[in-house]
Amino acid sequence: MIPDLTDMLASFTRPMDIPTDPASMLWMFPVLLAIATVYKATKIRVVLLPNFIRQVVILFATVSVFMVFLGVVLIFFVQLITG
Amino acid sequence: MKIQSKTDHMLLMLVVALAAWAIPGAGHFIIKERKRAVIMFVAITTTFLAGLYVGSIGVVDKVGAKPWYAAQIMASPVVGIIGHVSENTLDEQGQRKYVVYGRCNDVGQIYTSVAGMLNLLCIISAVYMVYCGRGEIIGAENDDT
Numbered sequence: 677m678i679p680d681l682t683d684m685l686a687s688f689t690r691p692m693d694i695p696t697d698p699a700s701m702l703w704m705f706p707v708l709l710a711i712a713t714v715y716k717a718t719k720i721r722v723v724l725l726p727n728f729i730r731q732v733v734i735l736f737a738t739v740s741v742f743m744v745f746l747g748v749v750l751i752f753f754v755q756l757i758t759g
Numbered sequence: 760m761k762i763q764s765k766t767d768h769m770l771l772m773l774v775v776a777l778a779a780w781a782i783p784g785a786g787h788f789i790i791k792e793r794k795r796a797v798i799m800f801v802a803i804t805t806t807f808l809a810g811l812y813v814g815s816i817g818v819v820d821k822v823g824a825k826p827w828y829a830a831q832i833m834a835s836p837v838v839g840i841i842g843h844v845s846e847n848t849l850d851e852q853g854q855r856k857y858v859v860y861g862r863c864n865d866v867g868q869i870y871t872s873v874a875g876m877l878n879l880l881c882i883i884s885a886v887y888m889v890y891c892g893r894g895e896i897i898g899a900e901n902d903d904t
Contacts, residue, residue, distance in 0.1 A: 691815040691863040710806040718884040723794040
């Protein structure tokens with residue numbers, strides 16, 4: 677039990693290895709989900725779980741699609757300037 | 760519980776704000792918005808811990824990354840302790856032991872800072888609910904229609 681706890685705490689002192697590649701952009705999606713969840717939790721008047729989940733999914737999808745769109749536009753813009 | 764006076768109301772707002780800062784979601788829990796409180800606690804704590812796991816406690820850097828630290832400290836006062844440990848733990852050469860660079864530092868700082876900013880939103884939300892007389896006075900969130 678104690679060694680397990682020590683190992684778990686030790687894992688918070690060693691950073692993960694995340695390469696600087698396009699795939700690392702996928703790390704934005706969990707944080708977008710957290711933002712959508714907390715925002716909706718503060719925003720909706722009554723928390724009824726099915727409605728809450730639906731609203732979170734809609735907001736998460738909307739923000740995600742916009743972020744991907746923004747990424748595509750920026751890639752296009754960079755290629756326009758450099759290419 | 761009935762609100763007795765303006766002073767009691769102010770005191771309640773202060774207690775709710777401090778509780779919400781100390782533990783994410785605790786402000787809403789006090790005013791009996793329990794579903795909201797659980798959702799906030801899980802979302803904010805998971806985001807913060809994910810940031811610490813990805814970047815290690817080195818992402819809490821109150822010397823080299825003050826603006827990030829200002830956002831991170833909003834998640835909980837515990838961040839202050841983490842920052843103290845991160846700053847004062849030295850290796851054999853007397854250098855900071857928990858220093859992190861690169862993409863894992865970026866991701867860790869973004870996650871922990873976003874968690875802090877989300878908790879600030881929850882603190883404001885809880886205090887505003889007390890100010891408006893929602894939650895605690897009504898008694899239960901089911902009645903809050």
